[in-house]
Amino acid sequence: MYTSIIAGLGHYVPDNVMTNEDLSKxxxxxxxxxxxxxxxxxxxxxxxxxxxSPSTMGTKAAKMAIANAGLVADDIDFIIFATLSPDYYFPxxxxxxxxxxxxxxxxxxxxxxxxSGFVYSLSIADxxxxxxxxxxxxxxxxxxxxxxxxxxxxxxxxxxxxxxxxGAAVVQRCEDADRGILSTHLHSEGKHxxxxxxxxxxxxxxxxxxxxxxxxxxxxxxxxxxGNFVFKHAVTRFMEVIGEALMANNKKSEDIDLLVPHQANxxxxxxxxxxxxxxxxxxxxxxxxxxxxxxxxxxIAMSEAFQEGKIKQGDLICLAAFGSGFTWASAxxxx
Ligand code: UT7
Numbered sequence: 042m043y044t045s046i047i048a049g050l051g052h053y054v055p056d057n058v059m060t061n062e063d064l065s066k067x068x069x070x071x072x073x074x075x076x077x078x079x080x081x082x083x084x085x086x087x088x089x090x091x092x093x094s095p096s097t098m099g100t101k102a103a104k105m106a107i108a109n110a111g112l113v114a115d116d117i118d119f120i121i122f123a124t125l126s127p128d129y130y131f132p133x134x135x136x137x138x139x140x141x142x143x144x145x146x147x148x149x150x151x152x153x154x155x156x157s158g159f160v161y162s163l164s165i166a167d168x169x170x171x172x173x174x175x176x177x178x179x180x181x182x183x184x185x186x187x188x189x190x191x192x193x194x195x196x197x198x199x200x201x202x203x204x205x206x207x208g209a210a211v212v213q214r215c216e217d218a219d220r221g222i223l224s225t226h227l228h229s230e231g232k233h234x235x236x237x238x239x240x241x242x243x244x245x246x247x248x249x250x251x252x253x254x255x256x257x258x259x260x261x262x263x264x265x266x267x268g269n270f271v272f273k274h275a276v277t278r279f280m281e282v283i284g285e286a287l288m289a290n291n292k293k294s295e296d297i298d299l300l301v302p303h304q305a306n307x308x309x310x311x312x313x314x315x316x317x318x319x320x321x322x323x324x325x326x327x328x329x330x331x332x333x334x335x336x337x338x339x340x341i342a343m344s345e346a347f348q349e350g351k352i353k354q355g356d357l358i359c360l361a362a363f364g365s366g367f368t369w370a371s372a373x374x375x376x
Pocket of ligand 1: 069070071074075078079156197198199201202267268269271272275304305306309333335363364365
């Protein structure tokens with residue numbers, strides 16, 4: 042009987058820092074509004090003059106995770122890549138990472154589950170490890186949001202929140218039954234698909250049609266978010282799915298050493314923390330520095346928390362995410 046441990050973590054963010062002050066120069070917003078509503082002070086946005094992309098950033102994060110696991114790239118036997126902002130419409134960035142790492146012709150899978158993409162990917166990796174199929178799986182979450190955001194007053198409700206970056210984990214086979222991913226919990230509610238979505242272009246309305254329509258009012262090719270609606274669902278689903286993970290393992294909130302929530306909004310994390318009566322030391326947040334990096338947010342946060350000594354062997358770590366789909370998910374890990 043195998044278990045799956047996280048043997049190494051890594052992250053990479055673009056050098057280019059965009060502060061709230063910087064944003065207020067290109068749209069009608071302010072540091073005060075962004076800080077009060079979201080907790081974000083700055084985020085990283087790719088400088089188009091660099092070669093940063095979801096695949097190249099993912100590869101950099103992966104190299105760090107592989108080194109931290111004490112492995113070399115050829116030890117990896119499967120790649121799972123979660124993103125909503127792939128380099129290309131197709132193929133997905135998983136195969137690009139295989140090429141950029143220069144490794145043998147292993148399988149590469151792309152996951153389209155937005156903010157909960159990393160937890161979904163971790164769950165897939167866990168199943169492949171537990172069946173005995175693979176030993177070392179690279180799980181990556183990476184996003185280039187800045188390239189597709191509407192940088193104007195009309196887009197400000199969405200644009201100020203999102204940042205770019207990548208995080209990665211090596212999920213490894215372990216024979217110690219007391220360690221590893223204890224359980225994962227995955228959910229979706231597709232009736233709310235359009236509440237947080239980028240609708241066009243799509244397979245029913247291709248780019249040439251959009252160009253031909255030339256409609257200045259059309260914002261369908263920018264991300265749309267019904268902020269209040271998403272916020273209300275997020276707090277409910279975060280609570281539910283964390284509770285589900287605890288109940289499945291006969292644990293209580295006080296048993297959690299560190300909750301690493303998807304960094305959607307500091308107010309959401311603080312609400313969950315207060316409701317679950319968790320101390321500041323039990324919850325990790327870095328949204329202040331990176332904004333919401335969707336599929337990359339949990340692995341970036343875990344990698345930083347690990348570097349800061351906030352995740353240690355024997356700790357009970359809870360991951361939880363909610364986002365577009367809607368999809369939501371959690372994982373409970375005995376480190
Ligand atoms: O990661 C995936 C999951 N995503 C989330 O969980 C995000 C959930 N939602 C949120 O985090 C919040 O809804 C937001 C941060 C997006 C928005 O905060 P809010 O408190 O819900 O603000 P609002 O959308 O109700 O807007 C309040 C006001 C509006 O003005 P009026 O109508 O009251 O005059 C907006 O036009 O704030 C205005 N506003 C802004 N003002 C300055 C919206 N965006 C901005 C902005 N700067 N960037």
